[in-house]
Amino acid sequence: MKPKHSVIRTTVRGVPLILETSHALPLVNIAVARVTGAAQDPEGKAGTSRILSRLARRTAGGRPLQVIEESLDRLGASLGSDVSYSATSLSGTVIARSLDKFADLLADAVGRPSLDITEFERLKRETRAEIIDGLDNDRALGHRALRRALYPNHPYANTSAGTLKTLAAIEHQTVVDFDRLVRRRDSLVLGVSGSIELEQAKALAERVIEAVPEGQAPKDTLTDPVIAEGRKLIIVDKPERAQTQILIGLSGTQPTDEDHTALHVAATVFGGTFSSRLMQEVRVNRGWSYGAYASLPIDRYRQAMTLWTFPSKDDAPACAKLELELLEKLVCDGITPKELNFAKKSLVRSHAFSVDTAAKRMSLALDSTILELPEDYYDRYEERVSAVTLEQANAALKARVDPSRLVIAVVGTAKELQERLQEAIPSVTTVEVIPHDSEEL
């Protein structure tokens, strides 16, 4: 049985508008996305897109920040900025009765930000403090180290927040210039869902895009990142760790690859469910880590498949070794017909929870537009997964997953781990130890 819904796609002054009406709750969700993201941050100034997006929100229509925040609270509304590699979004939720006033604020944030220099300086100081606070988050440190090693010389090496070093390089003029470049009407996509009808949504879109200069932001000219040969071990050295974070990254796929869905199914067998090989071997059989996962994220360019476990410092070397052995076995022997059948059923049936609310359906439609995927990309998800054969899944593993070409990032106390990790993990080609508070992370 299909859900009772229909996403409407239309355009307003050439800008795509995606709408799904639902009166289940008196709420309206709105997302204004621009198809330029952190991957287009100026060289050496990672974090620029994020600073610009947050600054626009903080200086909507030249209002002081506190006035904006108080207005949002009064309306019963939230408004946040989100920056991925491919897009920058301002998105919010508002109690339906306040939609009209919320639209004024949103239109000013999208079309009339003052980008006030005093607020810029304050935002920069706040961002610096947030990056420093991030040193308390071991998993985030592991992800930063992993990306940096996986994608040298590619924007995917950076996080959207940047580092202390790149943040310091961002000047007010950098942000103003970047805004002139990217804030263009033809690069926008709008998504609206909830207690709102089509005509209201169109009127809302008109107001939001009205003050945005016409034209298109420059498209990026990137290519897929290439993962270097060999096994690289990175240890993020942090004192007093009773536990480690182990992240392993290796080549993946992107949605336009013919074998993407096949690899997605195979990755699910390996680490996508509680019944997966990784979870069973690491957690259920050995009790080494509370969680054990493999994921295959997508973006406009090829992202890495990533494995994540977090064993104690005592079990970390054996756990890393086991993960690599399981990976080698996966590629060498492939998945079984039974595993394929299970993963396909699980993925197809659980898709119901990716589309169970109007907001989620709108969000998927927005994603497919941003990533330049076919309009029905997510509508046909179940069909694509159902069609994957055993041969395709195992061929995708052999073609895409190379256990001799990967990065292992471990957050832990180096003096207790380095020697044992190097002994346990075969064929490590390079080892790097980075202090957890390095300016490079």
Next chain:
Amino acid sequence: MPENSTTLAKPSALERSLGKVPEEFRPVYEGSVAFGPSLTVERFRYKNGLTLLCCEDDAAPVLSFHTWFKVGSRHERPGKTGIAHLFEHLMFGETEHLGPGEYDHQLEEAGAETNASTWLDFTQYTVNAPAGALPLVVELEAERLRFLSLTEKQVSTEKDVVANERRYRVDDDIEGATSELLWSTAFREHAYHWPTIGWMPDILGFCPEDCTAFYKTYYAPNNATIVVVGDFKLTDLLTRIGTAYAPLTASELPVEDVHPEPPQIEERKLEIAKPTPTEKLVLGYRGPSLGDFDHVAISVLGEVLCGGRPSRLVKRLVHELEIASDVRMSVGPFRDPGLIEISVTARDETTAEALLAVVDEEFERVKQEPVTQDELERALARLELGMLASLETVDGKASTLGFYETVLGRPATAFERLDAMQKTTLSDLRRAARTFLRTSARTTLFVRCAPEAEDSEAEEPETEVSDAAPEAKGEVVQ
């Protein structure tokens, strides 16, 4: 339904549904209550004491099936802390008719996702599933309630997993470690003294006999509430649950052995060093229980003080003075009086004492001068938005119903609270400030930066300064 819920007339359609359930499995209808503007919750009780709350919502072909038990870490005793949480893990293991991993395997194959959590007052299990998977969900949930196997190997492996979870959520996590220390210092008599995840030596010391005794005592139908929200047919649901759970017999639940916490009459101060880049200030004021009349008022005041950027503490500390990067405040939602927690992360070289001086100043101000009507209205709008947003999914609705039913016995309390909030006055807020934000009833924790600070394996602290647990008293995922 409780007397202060809005009880609706028993609709004839419901009577017809109930009449179709075979008599031996037919539950007693106990009433209906409105759940927001468009939904209704019905409550039934089976002969063995099992309570069922159901709420039909066919907006999507999915459902959420929750099982809530009135057992949490408050029912534990010293030396056996963490058993409620360990047991939650064991519930995903083998049963008489299901091999290792089969419970999850069957549900995942059906497209369902499972989860669970344990806290001070309850343990809760979630299955979110496509609507068509209801028969399987009922069968497997009843199976593990009737036939769970508790072998030496299962208990041993799961203890290792929990020990790892503890390292992850507490020992290596500043927030978890400070929260555990705060609670264990603020409470000396009451069971809220120990963390839900348990002290490490207790976790490692459990044996299968401990677990079997716990299972037999607390996992009984008369100690459980099933909550189902989503796309289902009422007659079918009532019959399936009646049939699958009927063989379970009610148990004699032990009388609770919780010691009330004596009033705190002087401030308790602590200082610890952790490998962290900036100092932190963590405060715990003795607060009201969830059912207390003033819980609503102090929750609204919490929004005025710490609910977003324009709130008083965030505005002063983060925006104007720029001496903090993060400020949070929460009012414990517990059956017995808990803590009002405030945590502040310093920026750069700012000390925790400097943060405390500003917090004290702002708290004194709300005691002396009423907050403004505009501040109150903004806080109420924020709370309304948060409440509505939490009800978007079937899981969100089931969580809200199960939580309030288990802790207060009133499933639709979320909307009652929203109504009560709308009636909150400036006088209520000042009274709440004067009642609860008292330094003499406060535990104060200063976290210093010490890259090489000494570490200790978490066990029950013998002195006020120790090192040990968690993200919210052990909200735990399987």
